[in-house]
Amino acid sequence: MKAPAGSVLRLAPRRLDPRRLVPRRLVLALLPLLAVAVGGCGGPQSILGTDNPAGERIESLWWVSVLSTGILAAVVIVVLLVAARRALVAGRGASARGASAPGASARGGAGDVPVPDDAWETKFLLVVGGALPALFLVGFLVFSVRTGTAVTDAPGEPGLTVEVVGHKFWWEVRYPDQGIVTANEIRIPAGVSVEVLVSAADVIHSFWVPALTPGKIDMVPGRTNVIRMWADNPGVYRGQCTEFCGTQHALMSMEVVAVPPDEFDAWAESRRLPPLLPDDDEARRGIGVFMATGCAACHAVEGLTHPGAAGSPGPDLTDVAGRRSLGALALENSTANLLEWIRDPHQFKPGVRMPPTPLPESDLRALVRFLEGLEWEGLEREGLE
Numbered sequence: 001m002k003a004p005a006g007s008v009l010r011l012a013p014r015r016l017d018p019r020r021l022v023p024r025r026l027v028l029a030l031l032p033l034l035a036v037a038v039g040g041c042g043g044p045q046s047i048l049g050t051d052n053p054a055g056e057r058i059e060s061l062w063w064v065s066v067l068s069t070g071i072l073a074a075v076v077i078v079v080l081l082v083a084a085r086r087a088l089v090a091g092r093g094a095s096a097r098g099a100s101a102p103g104a105s106a107r108g109g110a111g112d113v114p115v116p117d118d119a120w121e122t123k124f125l126l127v128v129g130g131a132l133p134a135l136f137l138v139g140f141l142v143f144s145v146r147t148g149t150a151v152t153d154a155p156g157e158p159g160l161t162v163e164v165v166g167h168k169f170w171w172e173v174r175y176p177d178q179g180i181v182t183a184n185e186i187r188i189p190a191g192v193s194v195e196v197l198v199s200a201a202d203v204i205h206s207f208w209v210p211a212l213t214p215g216k217i218d219m220v221p222g223r224t225n226v227i228r229m230w231a232d233n234p235g236v237y238r239g240q241c242t243e244f245c246g247t248q249h250a251l252m253s254m255e256v257v258a259v260p261p262d263e264f265d266a267w268a269e270s271r272r273l274p275p276l277l278p279d280d281d282e283a284r285r286g287i288g289v290f291m292a293t294g295c296a297a298c299h300a301v302e303g304l305t306h307p308g309a310a311g312s313p314g315p316d317l318t319d320v321a322g323r324r325s326l327g328a329l330a331l332e333n334s335t336a337n338l339l340e341w342i343r344d345p346h347q348f349k350p351g352v353r354m355p356p357t358p359l360p361e362s363d364l365r366a367l368v369r370f371l372e373g374l375e376w377e378g379l380e381r382e383g384l385e
Contacts (some may be wrong), residue, residue, distance in 0.1 A: 052230040054151045054214035061147045065140065072136060079125075151214040158195035158228065162186060166198070166205030166219040168245060169252040169352060170315055170328045178268045181300070183315035184328045186239075186256045189264035194229040206243035209256050216242050231258035238329075247351035253329035274303055275318055278373025286370025289363045298354070301374065314354065321375040327352070339368050 050059055164186065165172040173182045188194045198207045200219040208216040209229060217227040231237065241252040259267070277287070287304070290296060296304060298314035323333055330349050331337040341348065342364060344356040359367065 050211045052212055052232055054228075054230070055211060057147050057150055058214065061144060064143060068136060068140065072133065075132075156193055159192035160188060160194045161197065162188070162194055162229075163197045163199075164207060164219075166200040166202075166207070166241065166245070166252075167313075168202050169241075169248040169349070171252075171254045172201070172315070175268070178271065180268065180271045181316045182319055182323075184254050184325065185323055186254065187264065187267060188229065188231060188256060188258050189261040190231050190234045190258040192230075192261060196227050196229050197224050198227065199224045203245050204243050205241045205245050205252070207239070208242045209237055209239035209254075211237045212239075212256060212258075218243060229256070231256070234258050234260055236324075248349050251328065251330050251349055255324060255329065257324075275301075275374065277303055278370055280369070280373075282366050283370045283373050285363075286366035286368070289359070289367045290370060293357065293359065293363075293367075295357075295367075317371065317374060319375055321372050335368060335372065338371060339364060342367065 048059055048062070050056055161176060163174040163176060165174070171184050171186075173184070173186050174180070196207065196213075198217055198219045200221045202221065204221070205219040206216050207213070207219055207227065212229045212231050213227055215227075217225050219225065235258055237256040237258065239254040239256060241249060243249075245252065278284070290301070291304070299317045301316075302318040320333075325331060326333050326337055326341050327345065327349050331341060342357050342359075345352050345354045346356065357364070
């Protein structure tokens with residue numbers, strides 16, 4: 001159909017269906033991902049609910065960031081909705097006026113739509129869209145820098161030094177001043193600043209205990225980095241390797257056991273004495289199995305001598321019976337789990353360096369009986385619960 005000469009052809013504005021902008025199937029597909037993301041916000045490795053001054057500052061920075069950005073996002077969304085509604089109303093008005101004056105010319109007449117004075121809208125957008133975000137960013141930058149400075153400042157002289165070496169996929173823990181060597185558990189006194197010297201034996205790892213450290217720190221082969229750790233209260237805190245280091249990176253975890261200072265001193269003093277080796281018949285036979293099958297070539301046990309025990313590539317087992325877990329928190333430390341771990345650790349942690357140990361059942365149980373007796377007097381596993 002041709003438009004009459006001298007007239008302007010006006011098209012009615014097309015209405016957008018909001019349901020077409022975001023397909024329903026896409027929304028339904030994203031809901032499970034949202035549930036998974038929300039479910040991952042809890043647990044023992046959260047930056048919320050920390051137990052030291054540095055962690056509290058980081059938590060405060062996180063809350064300020066979340067709340068302020070949430071408020072700004074809400075303001076932007078409201079402004080966009082208001083602008084969209086105004087544009088829709090203006091479009092409908094223009095269409096109605098154009099329809100009531102079909103003979104109006106393009107230069108003027110009854111069908112002309114007056115151009116509104118949008119100076120105030122421009123000022124509003126400059127203030128809301130430019131000035132306020134700029135002020136927020138400057139303020140947040142200042143707050144972030146002050147928080148970072150306060151977090152990196154060491155809280156006085158350290159009362160304890162711990163060396164932690166990352167291996168695939170476990171943690172070697174040494175107390176140089178006390179002459180203590182253990183694995184996958186770090187025992188510290190509560191209320192004392194602890195200096196942690198971290199390094200790696202093979203590839204780059206990363207040390208992080210969210211509740212106790214002011215962030216993460218890389219563990220690099222051939223280099224020693226330093227981080228401070230502090231626990232205000234006794235408790236058990238979980239840590240994690242946060243640098244991808246191989247197939248079992250996700251299962252390279254640790255626990256920090258914070259105890260009262262007098263309890264820590266008693267623990268350190270007890271470690272100056274030789275460990276209590278089990279003395280029943282089955283355990284003594286287990287010692288022979290341990291030495292004969294080559295276990296001592298990778299694992300050191302204080303009080304036993306074997307070529308290769310020094311500088312062992314596997315965790316020190318001197319106090320394995322007193323630890324809460326096996327395989328860097330891969331399994332709970334129990335008789336059944338220890339037996340299955342020795343039989344084939346790859347069923348729980350594929351890619352570990354320890355090979356399966358095909359032993360007769362009687363030898364395997366004797367070996368487990370020996371390992372379950374390795375502890376210092378008064379330091380049974382139940383005491384850590």
